[in-house]
Amino acid sequence: MTMGWAWLFLLLATYPWLLGADLASDALAPSSLVVFVTGACLVAPCRRLKRWQCVLFAACLGFLFEARRAVPDGALALTLVAVAIYLSSHRALLRTTPRMLQGAAAVNVGACLAWYAAAALAAPSSADGMAGHLFGQLLLAAVVGVLGFVPIALTQNAAMDRLGVPPAPETP
Amino acid sequence: MDQNRQGARASYVVLAAFVAVWVLLPSAVRRFNREAFVEFQAPALHLLGRSRDLATFFEKKSRSAEELAAAGRDLARINAALELKLKTMEDLRRENLRLRELTRYNVPAEYLSVVARVATRDSSSWWQRIVIRKGRNDGIRPGAPVIFGDTVVGRVTAVHLTTSEVDLVTSPGFRCTAYLEGDDQNRIVLVNGVAANSLGAAKARVSVIPYDYLLPAGTPARVTTTGMGGVFPSGLTLGYLDGGAYATQVGNFKESLLVPSRDLYNLQEVSVLVPIHQTPGEALMQGDQFQ
Numbered sequence: 001m002t003m004g005w006a007w008l009f010l011l012l013a014t015y016p017w018l019l020g021a022d023l024a025s026d027a028l029a030p031s032s033l034v035v036f037v038t039g040a041c042l043v044a045p046c047r048r049l050k051r052w053q054c055v056l057f058a059a060c061l062g063f064l065f066e067a068r069r070a071v072p073d074g075a076l077a078l079t080l081v082a083v084a085i086y087l088s089s090h091r092a093l094l095r096t097t098p099r100m101l102q103g104a105a106a107v108n109v110g111a112c113l114a115w116y117a118a119a120a121l122a123a124p125s126s127a128d129g130m131a132g133h134l135f136g137q138l139l140l141a142a143v144v145g146v147l148g149f150v151p152i153a154l155t156q157n158a159a160m161d162r163l164g165v166p167p168a169p170e171t172p
Numbered sequence: 173m174d175q176n177r178q179g180a181r182a183s184y185v186v187l188a189a190f191v192a193v194w195v196l197l198p199s200a201v202r203r204f205n206r207e208a209f210v211e212f213q214a215p216a217l218h219l220l221g222r223s224r225d226l227a228t229f230f231e232k233k234s235r236s237a238e239e240l241a242a243a244g245r246d247l248a249r250i251n252a253a254l255e256l257k258l259k260t261m262e263d264l265r266r267e268n269l270r271l272r273e274l275t276r277y278n279v280p281a282e283y284l285s286v287v288a289r290v291a292t293r294d295s296s297s298w299w300q301r302i303v304i305r306k307g308r309n310d311g312i313r314p315g316a317p318v319i320f321g322d323t324v325v326g327r328v329t330a331v332h333l334t335t336s337e338v339d340l341v342t343s344p345g346f347r348c349t350a351y352l353e354g355d356d357q358n359r360i361v362l363v364n365g366v367a368a369n370s371l372g373a374a375k376a377r378v379s380v381i382p383y384d385y386l387l388p389a390g391t392p393a394r395v396t397t398t399g400m401g402g403v404f405p406s407g408l409t410l411g412y413l414d415g416g417a418y419a420t421q422v423g424n425f426k427e428s429l430l431v432p433s434r435d436l437y438n439l440q441e442v443s444v445l446v447p448i449h450q451t452p453g454e455a456l457m458q459g460d461q462f463q
Contacts (some may be wrong), residue, residue: 014359019216022292029293029437032300032368051183054328060209060253067209068337070299070345074194074204081187119298125344127367135298 006163007045007053011060011091013159014041017152018064021144032133033140036115037152038065039108040145042080044153046087047094047168048160058084075118076111083107093167100153103147107139108145203296210461217335221291226415228440264309283317283405285431286310292336297367300374302326302341302440307334317404317445323433324348324397324408324440325348336444340360340436341365342374349398350410352381360398363410363430378413381426388412395430405445409433 017037019037024035038061046054087094087103094100116134120127194202242444264373272299295301306312308331318325318338326340346365351358368374378395387393392412399406414429 015216019220022294023220026292029295029300030373030435031371032295032374033371034296051179055183062319063205063209064213067213067298068204068301068303069294070301073206074191078191078194080186082184083185085187086181089176103293116297120294122343123298123362123367126397126405127297127344127366127369129369130297130367133369133371137296148201 002052003164005159006165007049007057007060009056009155009163010045010049010159011027013155014061014152015064016052017041017148017155018061021148028087033137035144036065036108036112036141037144037148038062038076038080038102039111039141040149041152041156042084042111043087043094043100043104043107044156046084047091047100048157048165049088050111051085051088053087054084055081062111069115069119070122071115071119072122076115079114080111083110094168101149104149104153105142105145108141112138112141188190191374207332210330210335212337215333217291217303218305218416227287253322253417279447280381281331282448284311284448286312286446288312288336288444289441290439295368295374295437297369298344300340300365300368302338302340302436302439302442304336304338304444305334306444307332307336309333311446312336312444313446315403315446317361317408318442319408319445320434320439322407322409324410325434325436325439327403328444338367338442340374341430341432342368342376342436346376347443349400350378350395350408352378352397352413353394355382355385357382357384360400361395363395364367373435375414376411376430376432378430379425381428383424383426385426394433402447429460460461 003118018041021035021037025033028035040053041061042058045057049057056082058078062074062080065071065072066076087107116137120130184281195234225280244382245293250309268398272387286306288310291305293302302325306351312328312331314328316328318328326338326343326346328336329339330337341348341363343365346363350363352361360361360380361378362380363376363378365374367375392414395410397406397408397410398402406440411430411432414431
């Protein structure tokens, strides 16, 4: 298998987790909270994939989230692409597991904030007193980012091992 | 290291250029992109829905024979009562037709009912949606009303090949005119969804309530569709007024909150009323940017 398509196969390997998050969002629907793991899914591949592969992977992750939701086209996808460029250029930030967990929480919360703000801009009506709800949504994103990161990263690393992607360098 | 920095800088420049191109791209390209990602996910959603159905099937299959016999007996009784009702309705329909012919009354829009299973529910502050397992292939069109029994669930906002997205009554994008129970003059009020800003159940807002409208004592006031605008048939229940109505800042009208009459997130099956002829609302919906 050629390395060039690794990002696509990695996306297919990651998709069950995104579907699981959708299922969890389904269960949480009466509380108007979304279980958001898209940001956390981006961290582990950014250690090992090439930059252009990370960019494509991030764009697809973003578009998958946006596809069925009232978020302006490309708002989340392009934010994730920018994050992917940053992470793949600063791989030293993701050297240890605690740093990766921090990264997963930060990226997940940042991406969550991006879609929330973009959806608010595109919303047909304004709303008062959203701060509490936004705080709840971001808190959930942080918790899910940390808790979900380890199993997601394990799946992604296993997929990348099978695809022959070189391991992350010890001293990036 | 320098190469890495240069590469990152070049990537940011390319990204900035791409963002500019993306903004300027015709909306058809962006819509195609969105549609492609929706269709990629559609089989998984179908699988999810079918697995749920299968789980329900096995749960029901595990019931004892006595329970099934009792359920069958209850159903037979309900069927008998409904058959009687059906005959009465048929008489009423004939009389209605005769009176319409006499008065040359314009026939309201007719609908084709398509029953669809709910695949997933998705809700945030800015949208409250369900995805149903019927789409363009089944004749569903954007703008079609979605009901359960005599209760309005929402409206189809986006239609894909085998799935459709339904904006619920409580979604900020939902708007509809309505009548209030207890208002003898049948004055029109406006119902629109509001962004959910609490962890509680989502509600809609009822505005332009006449200042002299008094809530019926004892029971919550039912809010029903007017049938104007050609989207929803008249007389369907949108929900009930929540508590009292309060005056707006201007003071000419009152506002209140609407509680949906059913738990919209527990529905397993809904009916989509597809208008036999295209309505003006559908034509407007086709131009919506975010569907």
